[in-house]
Amino acid sequence: MAILVCGGAGYIGSHMVDELLKNNETPIVVDNLRTGHRQAVPAQVKFYQEDIRDSKAMDKIFTENKIEAVIHFAACSLVGESMEKPLLYLNNNVYGMQVLLETMVKHKVDKIVFSSSAATYGEPKRIPIKETDTTEPTNPYGESKLIMEKMMKWVSLIHSVRYVSLRYFNVAGASEDGHIGEDHKQESHLVPIILQVPLKKRKAITIYGQDYPTKDGTCIRDYVHVVDLADAHMRAINYLRKGGSSDIFNLGSGNGFSVKEMIEAARKATGEEIPVIVGARRAGDPAKLVASSEKAGKILGWKAKYTDMESIIKTAWKWHKKHPNGFDE
């Protein structure tokens, strides 16, 4: 039976497809290619260019294939964009989840692993953040992910669907062999932006504020490697296969690194100077976000293998150096 990867042509989704193939699973991808790349999905994987909000198209995919489980990455994911277009985020993310769950219930597909986010917590009350902490998102993106989790909760209570929701912290890195990696038309994330400097696409990296109440004044985040994330999803599928009950897990590497530390790690990973400009704070950035991933360790047996920032950035650098224009060669 197959595993349907919604959003499998995106950054994390394509690494998931790679992980499934390595585990001798049969992935099928549905992606509308709004931000994904067709080239990120190997030719041998069955691919549907469809929007998950299209219930007819989804019904056809579930009719044509024997689907055992769904892994859901197909969502808009930019915090800044969500503050400008909240209704786009609610429509794509929330309505997309509705159609997906309706189709799963109709076709009696009972397992879903969902790509959630630390943005569901909002400004943390304590560090490290635990799954039981309060969820008060500070932007429509985080709110949409929280609503999607609640939709799964109610559907799981009433229909026989079980879910695992994985709340990611800051995802970075690329496949070890450098054949896939991060390629966003609109790039807002720290690691790929830092690497644009040695790629000669920008002259310097702007640090968004160095007056935060942290050790060096710059924001602290918990960076987790994309391949470690894919491993967590595989474990979540196996957990559901063994009858595991619906649950929510944080995924981080358990350590916080400041923006300045990340720039220093990138200098080491690339051997380049990487000049810095100190700019103003970016609206809505909390000073410190670090996950407790203890629960994922206990229940899923997951542990981040990449905990050293230089090694995470090295994998990203390998991808960017080989593919300076991303998938559009």
Ligand code: UDP
């Ligand atoms: N950041 C920065 N300069 C950039 C991009 C990001 O200083 O050009 C900082 C940002 O303020 C945050 C951290 O890097 O503190 C990580 O930002 P990113 O957008 O990668 O992830 P977020 O934590 O917002 O999800």
